[in-house]
Amino acid sequence: MSNPDKPEDGSDLNARLEWIERDARLTEKFRRYFLEALRVDSEPGQATDQKDDSREVKSREDYFREMILIHSGKKIPKDLDAIQRIKFENKILNDPATRHRVIFSQWPRPVEGSSKTYITEENSVLGKMTPNRIQHWGASLFDFYRTQRIPGLFSLSTITTGSKMANWCRENGEADFEPARQLIEWQDQQPDPKVIEPCDIQQLIIDQEAYVHGPTWDKAREAKRGQLEKLTPEDWKLPEKWPPKSLFDPAAYPKPYETREHFSSEFKQWPWLFQTVPRLQQYIPQARLPKKLMVHDPWQLLRASGDRIDKPTKSKPWSEMTDIVHTYKLNLSEKHDARRKEDEEEAAKLQAKEKEIREKFLADPHSRNELPDGIAVARDDGPGPVRPHIFYVLPPKPPLAAADEAHLYLSPAAAIGIGNHSFVYHAEFEVPRSFLVEERLCMECVKEDLEELLSDKDNGINGKKVDPKWEQKIGKVVIKDESKGPLYLSIANREGEGLAGKDCRYLIEEGRHLLSADYEGPLRIFHSRVKYQNLERGQYCKHFRQHDKYIHPLTTMTRVAAKLSIQYDEHLKRESDNYQRFPKHFFEHWSGFNIIRPLHHPVPVGPIVPQFYGYYVPDNDSEAAPAGEEEYLSPILLVEECGKPIKSEELTADDKSECISLILRLHDAGWVHGSVAQRNILVQPGPLSGWPVERGLRPSIRGGLRDEWSFRLIDFGRSMDFEADENGSMRGKQLDAGFHERKQVMDWFNDFEGLSP
Known part of the structure; x- marks a missing residue:
């Protein structure tokens, strides 16, 4: 039986809005979804006459704030004055249980009876995706929607993305439905996925060199130049034998670089805010990794024999120790070379x-x-x-340039952690400057x-x-x-008393007047x-x-994590093989967000694993064995530093979803971690593209709840790739292991309470 109140013409947007607002069959939740999606004050690419609209204009950030509050499920008392209301709202926004990444838009379908097309798995189409091939990707939270699988059946909805739904509408005859047409036009203007590069290591190195006071090639010069003293010809006079045979030759270091103290106290005290040594975060193709590694180990940590160093010796500065240098060589797998060839x-x-x-x-x-x-x-x-x-x-x-040689410096004062089979240290990784800085x-x-x-x-x-x-x-x-004209949106008032749009509207995208x-x-x-x-x-x-900033050595110092293993243990070798087998997108930070089953909330598409900087073993041809028994020297796995282990009780709801997504993405690519534990999920201030000072200030945002963390999985010595199982004999074990890991992770993150009443 037809509803006389329902508009006959599905393209009449105003009539449709009016019908939705008064349809008693709709729950408040679904009514809100529809109103949020359809109430568009100006179309993308179309200017609006500002003189005809005197409503207050609020920002995109204000819009997100309203959406977060609406979807928090928390009721704000009506008897609060303006100041009390703001305080109560901030309490909700800063509650760890409040999600800030929510789906707040609804993709409109024609009214019941005007379309017989159901959205099914069989007629599903693909939208924009990153190389991880997860179907639900959006450039921003505006690109995620809920929609009806069956037109008119509001209780059966599904999650989709704008690009996916736009393609579906084109293939199934709904592209001309006016509310959908507006969103399709909007989606056609949205950016494609792109790789977000880490903070520019070249600029960090150049900035670090600029802080060095009074550099000079004149080694005989006793006093440093004053700040107002100009450069002299002697400052630029390179050594007679140039270029040197080795980039690490002492003659290749201008003054005062040759007197630099390794593992300075400044690094220990201010690891984020005042980094004197930049962290290496870039993806480095395996073909460019240093072939030879000179390891400086005054405390003999390469023995990997446990904490046998007494406290006074451990705390000695580098300059008081006798340097012990070992020659290592790059040891890449001949079998697992697919990504190397792709690069x-x-x-x-x-x-x-x-x-x-x-x-x-x-x-x-x-x-x-x-x-x-x-x-x-x-x-x-x-x-x-x-x-x-x-x-x-x-x-x-x-x-x-590719690097023929690099130097690694180890110190017990820079220990990160000790595992059942391994020792991990902050390490200083000295590489040729041309390895990271362009000509x-x-x-x-x-x-x-x-x-x-x-x-x-x-x-x-x-x-x-x-x-x-x-x-x-x-x-x-x-x-x-x-x-391009501006885009404005209005949203339903969260108390259900009229529309917020009657008093204000939200500027989602700035208009621009551009002539080229x-x-x-x-x-x-x-x-x-x-x-x-x-x-x-x-x-x-x-x-x-x-400019004296161009007086610099031929090498540069960076920070990495060095992992060592105990004797007769094979976990480190297997972990190295797995790093070489991982697909490239495991190491990449992509723009936008994914929704990954069974999660219902968007999560960032950051890297899953640390960057891999090589697996090195002692070069027995160069190392002279000592008299008697041959001394054990641990192999070395060099990876990116990625922070500290998480504590689930300190994470927000969004953070927890992001941690879960790392395991889900690993599984989606055919891998099982094999050692899921909170100690194997690391966290650090983000974003990775931010400057160190910016990331160091992250703790002050959102009342101490970081707005952007960066999470990473580590410890892959037990990880398995079942996609490589050609005969499928391990498929059952993969499903069991994957189910166990998912359950384990979900149990961690379902133990927090929401906002106290």
Whole structure:
């Protein structure tokens, strides 16, 4: 029997809203979902006349605040004054049990009877995904929705994403349904998944070098230069034998770098806020890892024989110890080389692509082709016909170098922890500077070179040998309007008394007025004669030599975690093999969020495991065995430092979901951890892309509850990849182990109480 109050035309948005608001069959929860989804004050890409709307405008952050409060399930007393209300709301927001990552949008379906299409597993379509292939991915919380599987059956809903649902609507005839059309248009403008890189290690290294006071290559100079004293020629006078045979040669260190104290007290006291040694967090392809590792071990920690060092000796500074150096070599698995080959193929493709772009452009220098690295110089103002622009082609950028040798420094004062089979330390990892810092192009040299080329009497702008066509207006400048209107949303009042939108609205996306002037036409080519500079090859140019930050060694110091194992134990070797077998997305931080079954809340798509920096074993060809029994030296697994073990009672509801998601993502990729324990889930302030000072200040956010933690799984000596089980004989064991691990993790995180009454 039809409902006379129900709108006949499903595309009438206002009528649909009115029907939803008064339909007695809908629960308050579902009514709220619909109203939140459909009440759009302006469409994406469409400007709104601000003069016709006098309501108060609130921010995107205010919108999220309202959504979090609505979905918290907590009732705010109506008799509170404004100040009391804010305090009560903040109490809810800062409660560890309050989720901040919630699904607050509803994808509209046509009213009952206007569509016979049900959403089923058989007609499901894919949306945007990261390489982990988990189907529910969204660039932001706005990209997650609940929707009806059967139109009109509000009690049967499912979780979906905007890109997934937009594709489904196109394939199933609902793309023209007006409320859905608006959301499809919105989704088409949302970004694709992308890798979020960690904090720029190059800039951290350069900043660290800039803090060194009075660097000089003049080793005979006794006093440091004052802050106001200028550089002298002696400061830049490199040693006579340059470049040195080894980047680690004492002659390759300017003063005062050669006197640096390892494991300084500053590092111990302020591990986050004032890092003198940057942490290595970047993904390093295995082919670039150092082949030889010189391990400096004054306390003989490589014996991995337990805590046999007395307290006075343990607390001695590095300078008072006699250095003991061992030679190690990189030991990568010959069997588990799939990711190594993928990385090499990816690097080769990238290099070939850059070469193709360059060669195609030089064969046809025109704006219709993709431009190589270079600088465009306009000769006339636009818009309209203009003389061809000049394009100054820069040399190809050299890739980061592979490292033949690196040095590792170990100290008992930097111990992280002791396991049943292993010892883990903070370690200082000294690598060639060119391993992490790209070669530099001096823009002052580029400017001088370009000016000289343009003024050349034969081939310059007005040179004698210049083709007359370059003086004709055969190009044009086109003005393009890339403006975009703002997006506003209103939401239902959480007390159910009218709409918050009657008094205010929320600016979700800023509008922008943007005009671009694009050149179209042929380009006149000039080739740069300036080369990239690397101190390993020779002295810097005169412009770089004006700044003492360019007086630096050929190596740089970073921080990693070094894991050692006791004698006759194979866990460390197996763990190394597993690191080499893990798919690349285990190490990557992707933008946006995933929803992973059986969780119902979005979680970030951060890395699952620490970065892998190599597995090293003693080089017996270089190590002279002592008289008598051969001394045991532990193999070394180098990985990224990822923080401290979690304590579940200190985590928020969102944090707990994120920890669970790491195990679920591991299982989804066909792996079982084999040693799930809270000590094997690490936490550190985030985001990984943030600067150290920013991450150090995270504890002050949200009343001490970190807004962004970074979590990671560790300890993979017992982990198993059942996808590699070709005959499937281990499938049952995988299911049992996976079920046990899921249950174990879920039990940890279901033990907290909500907001006290």
